[in-house]
Amino acid sequence: MTELRCSLLVIGGGPGGYICASRAARLGVDTILVEGRRVGGTCLNVGCIPSKALIHAAELYHDAVRQAGEGMQGISVSAPSLDFGQTQDWKQGVVDRLCSGVDGLLEKSGVKTLTGWARFRDGKTVEVEGETGPVIVRAENIVIATGSRPVELPGLPFGGRILDSTGALALEEPPKRLAVIGAGYIGLELGTAFAKLGSEVTMIEAADAILPQYDEKLTRRVRRQLDALGIALKLETKVTGWDELDGKLTLESGETSDTLEADRVLVTVGRQPAVDGLGLGELSLRRQGEFVEIDDRCQTSMRGVYAIGDVTPGLMLAHRAMAQGEIVADVVAGEPNAWDRACVPAVCFTDPEIVSVGLLPSEAEGARVSEFSFRANGRALTLDRAEGFVRLVARESDHVILGVQAVGPGVSELVSGFALAIEAGLRAEDVAGTIHAHPTLSEAFQESALAVASMANHG
Numbered sequence: 001m002t003e004l005r006c007s008l009l010v011i012g013g014g015p016g017g018y019i020c021a022s023r024a025a026r027l028g029v030d031t032i033l034v035e036g037r038r039v040g041g042t043c044l045n046v047g048c049i050p051s052k053a054l055i056h057a058a059e060l061y062h063d064a065v066r067q068a069g070e071g072m073q074g075i076s077v078s079a080p081s082l083d084f085g086q087t088q089d090w091k092q093g094v095v096d097r098l099c100s101g102v103d104g105l106l107e108k109s110g111v112k113t114l115t116g117w118a119r120f121r122d123g124k125t126v127e128v129e130g131e132t133g134p135v136i137v138r139a140e141n142i143v144i145a146t147g148s149r150p151v152e153l154p155g156l157p158f159g160g161r162i163l164d165s166t167g168a169l170a171l172e173e174p175p176k177r178l179a180v181i182g183a184g185y186i187g188l189e190l191g192t193a194f195a196k197l198g199s200e201v202t203m204i205e206a207a208d209a210i211l212p213q214y215d216e217k218l219t220r221r222v223r224r225q226l227d228a229l230g231i232a233l234k235l236e237t238k239v240t241g242w243d244e245l246d247g248k249l250t251l252e253s254g255e256t257s258d259t260l261e262a263d264r265v266l267v268t269v270g271r272q273p274a275v276d277g278l279g280l281g282e283l284s285l286r287r288q289g290e291f292v293e294i295d296d297r298c299q300t301s302m303r304g305v306y307a308i309g310d311v312t313p314g315l316m317l318a319h320r321a322m323a324q325g326e327i328v329a330d331v332v333a334g335e336p337n338a339w340d341r342a343c344v345p346a347v348c349f350t351d352p353e354i355v356s357v358g359l360l361p362s363e364a365e366g367a368r369v370s371e372f373s374f375r376a377n378g379r380a381l382t383l384d385r386a387e388g389f390v391r392l393v394a395r396e397s398d399h400v401i402l403g404v405q406a407v408g409p410g411v412s413e414l415v416s417g418f419a420l421a422i423e424a425g426l427r428a429e430d431v432a433g434t435i436h437a438h439p440t441l442s443e444a445f446q447e448s449a450l451a452v453a454s455m456a457n458h459g
């Protein structure tokens, strides 16, 4: 059996793993990365990137349909048509381009990449089941960056008409009738995209609200848009059965029971760490449920074994995985680094988008909260999307910014500025005193800060 040795072995080539491996190699650490599928992980192949590409294409098509109907801004087009095969090819082209970029980055950084599935033999040894037979890798340090997988519902195993997000992103045609179970961000993003592509969408959610982690004020506009798109939303409703032959879901809400016919059912009820078959039983790692527990240097309870990304407790987001990957690369290379980030921005690419950084008003008792509406923002009006607001949460005593949330068109592009303000410990006065270009959506951030610091110019 082939045997390899290295200083650092990274298991999983998603955003956590590939950033960790390439940075470590550039810092002079002899690094091997093993990936069972394709580098880029969930994010590039079947997550962030293809979903945002689909959302964009759906938005373009939906706009064209609206323009054909209403002739917005005096522009009218004749009935648009959709060649979904071409849409999918374009989406795949974006994915392929980014994945090749990661291949190139790893190569340029000097990372040795192995294709195959890794399994721990002990805390320093991993067996990789590759295309050309098994390989043993002995490493001084090992990073678990194996990501996550979708949770199945009892009685609705993935397969046939029951899809996970990967299956939904690979569909050859938008389904005529699509049921989406779970109104978290993934379900809402994909459900909305398919509605814009012409599917008749029903969303089913067991809780009494969509995106239950956010307050109603933040989610209200998304609910309105679901209505406007004709998406039926069934809250406080549980799916209790599925008849694959007839394509019928059984739904229960309180005392009442109902059925719903669907050509496809997308299940987006959460994700869990992907640790099956990894041989974690050979190690004595402290766990939090399925998650691997880590300290502020992403070190597990075993010396020399690290974990990053979706396998660790916390927000399952690509940029958190990447930040953790950087930390581990530095630590293994002997550079000082530890998790000391003040915030992890979260974005829902819903319609309209919702972003949140730092504390919500409900998490910051006694804080000063100010809001500036996009209805009074020139740029939002020129985009014909004057809806939503920016909300700032500041400490009462000194106006240090503790949190920022926004809902509105394109607010995903504002969120890094919000995070910078929190990370740098800025006060509302600092944001208020920074000239924000006009006309931009970002002026709403300055106005919300002005309202705390002195008085809003347009409030």
Ligand code: FAD
Residues within 6 Å of the ligand: 011, 012, 013, 014, 015, 016, 017, 034, 035, 036, 037, 038, 039, 040, 041, 042, 043, 044, 046, 047, 048, 049, 051, 116, 117, 118, 119, 145, 146, 147, 148, 165, 186, 274, 277, 278, 308, 309, 310, 311, 316, 317, 318, 319, 321, 349
């Ligand atoms: P992953 O990206 O999951 O990568 C893990 C890799 O490890 C995989 O390639 C897997 O094949 C490999 N692997 C697993 N086990 C083994 C093994 N034993 N041996 C070898 N290789 C192994 N996040 C955002 O921040 N923004 C978004 O807009 C966003 N949108 C999303 C949309 C969808 C539809 C989904 C599903 C997810 C989305 N996410 C988004 C979440 C994001 O994709 C994840 O948080 C991120 O990919 C986690 O990175 P990771 O490195 O921890 O793991």
